[in-house]
Amino acid sequence: MVWSAIKSSLEASLPKSEFNLWIKPLECQFVNDQNLDLIGPDRFFCAWVEDRYLQLIQDIAQKMGVKGGIRLQAGPQKPLQVAPPHPSGQLRLPGIEDVQSRYRSLHPAFTFDEFMVGESNMLAQSACHALAVGDRTYGNCLFMNSSTGLGKSHLTQAVVHKILDVAPGTKLQYLTAQQFSADMVQNLKNNTMDLFSRKYLNSCEILLVEDIHTLIGKNKTQEELNTILDYLIKSGQRVILTSALSPKKLKGLDEDFRSRMTSGLVTDIESPDFDTRARIIEHKVNVNNLKMSKKLIEHLADKLKGDIRKIESAILGIKAKSCVRKKAPDAALINEVLGSLVENSADINAETIRDLIGRQFKVTTEELRSRSRKRAITYPRQIGMYLTRKYTKESLADIGNMYNRDHSTVLYAIKVITRDMSQKSGTKQQVEMLCEKLKS
Template identity: 35%
Template sequence: MSENRLWNHIIEDLQNRLERDDFDLWIKPLAAQMGANDNLTLLCPSRFHLKRLRETYLPMVNNFLENQGEQVKLNCKVAVPSNSRGENQSNRQMNLPSIKRGMPLLNNRFKFDRFVAGGGNELAFAAAKALAGEKRFFSNTLLLVSDTGLGKSHLTQSVGHYVMETQPNARVAYLTAEDFANQMISALRRKNMDAFKEHFRRECDILLLEEIPFLAGKEKTQDELGFTLDALLDAGKRIILTSCQVPNEIKGIKRNLESRISSGMTINIEPPDHRTRVNILAHQAHEEGMVVDPEVLEYLAQEIPEDIRRLQSSLVGIMAQGSLTNRPMDLGLAVEIVGKMTHRKKKVNVETIRDMVARIYGMEISTLTSRSRRKVVTVPRNMAMYLCRKHTSASYATIGRSFNRDHATVMYGVNQIDRKIANDPKLQKEMSHIEQRLGVR
């Protein structure tokens, strides 16, 4: 395959797999060069960029090349200006070891010592460490359930790294449910199902399988996975599964597979609390060797409460901007980066709006939802209820339950704001500020 065509295919694959902001920040600035002996070199704008590329995105590129059957040696280096090429260039090149076929494609950033435990993830962290070790565990199967960006993949891959480092003879299989389905389809087409079954049932000591809901409606694949899980458990092997839903909520999953998945220990990972979010950011900055104002960390933790991946991505954006442009990594830059990341409208719910309004007006949620009729409480309360009607599909009764109000009181409060806002610049400004903070403006 030609250099341009191969690179275009890689770009297309990464565009489909990454958030737009991550793609624009880390992939768009790259250039590609095809050298002798099928060497593909990716050129980065800075050492900071190179480090991030190697740790986070190169495994994705390697995975794509392997799936395409491309025998390409992948390198990356910092791009050197044309007037500086020569001996310096070879000194700055960083050769990447290719990932051996059959080895799990694990992200080097996803290890136990890089996982910040606290708040809603402590039990999941402890369970993953216990299952990774060779100590007795309550079950050979662990199912981690959470929304996206809360650490399922980090913990799952941490188990893989730990097992490979401490139990070198153990055979680790890490893949997504989509990978499992695709490999099965490929084996069927090649009439090689015996080898497929042997690989997962006999040549695997620990199975790390992500994104179980992908299998919904794929009955033959579900059957094969069920037989595989039975074989592994009968042999005393270890299994970690991840999902964004508990099994009985996944439509299109057969009862027997649901039963197998649910038979072990199931742990829900909750969003981290504010202090844990700050600790995650502080740990990340320390690892990157960056000094970031604590005020910036507090701001990010407040603005991005529910998605660790977006939280960390925002800090990386700040550090990248600071590194590439020599701008101070202060609150002003943080506000700018977060604004760019949240320029697209996002879904919010009644509780999110209620909690944000309470935070902006500096009051406890219990005060906002109390029986107080003081203006300093009623105006924010009515604003919150108005925003709930505007930005969610919740009924007056549903909103009322979150504010300790009945249907008629909510309707009255919403109408109060609706009448005033057109002629009240101060109220308009406050409303605009709240919507910006919510990411819905």
């Protein structure tokens, strides 16, 4: 078969891990001498393959007589495939009726092995791994929150992957809050809420619900999920919830529901610090078979802050330009890619803020980084930390490194300046004046 021959060629030319991750899951739906139609697990997966491998597949296919194009599309979403086939051809978790199931597609790369652990996400990763293997060290309920692109979905999917690996018979439910809400509405219309509730109360050993913040204003859904959480948590079942907002910022939620969700461990995921970003970039460089010096990796880590998806986009852009130009990435190529991804160097950054603080308060960088506890040093240092958090995407750990402090000291400084601005007009005026200088 043509597709089998193409896969064999790809297997010979790509690293084994790369082939298994991105080529092996593809299925051939149709092939003739004009077209080759392929199906991938989901849209994200297909977009990734299209960016990285479609041209290579096209070239091999043409050599094998396929004169037309390659068409790649996402196949229909299926339940997790861990039980014997249902007559319909779909697979389902044991003990759960397939008509009741709601599962998100699993990304093959979202595993614990592929997750880069750093100070910003260590607690979240440890708690997720413990719950995945049945360890109750961190309790049986976890609430994770972070801004987009920092790994919430990666960790929840890693939990599911791990459970399927070590305990595939586990009865689990993994879905978004939107899916839960839509499923509940449908069961209300069909007058089958008893079946809906029973799916979670009687057939669920671990529940994972993402994007809880989308339930703001949906009182009936909150009430139903609150009842389910109450039963599962009290009966010792495992629960993992994620949100783009911290619990205290979830305005419009029922207080009893908020209390129930946060009855266990609550942890946020910060933007990765420099060292973690460097390890993420080095890993992705190796996965993409790129040759890049440590100096260039550190340059990328210095520029690509915040959303990890920005790192993925940069690596894809670097690989694409490197392939087109048939040359290894150099500083010029990397800066060309960074130009469309990072803010202009003239924008406010941590160094600009520290320099301004030094000039304004007549202190040196060495003094700001010293262990001195003199008010003349600690006060400007705290304002510098506050302004850096306000105007940049630096993580608490990165801000701490700027001033030779740890992230807890940065957090304390931010709280102190925030409090003083609300209580002392002099502090407020001084900070506002510095803000104006930064903007100008």
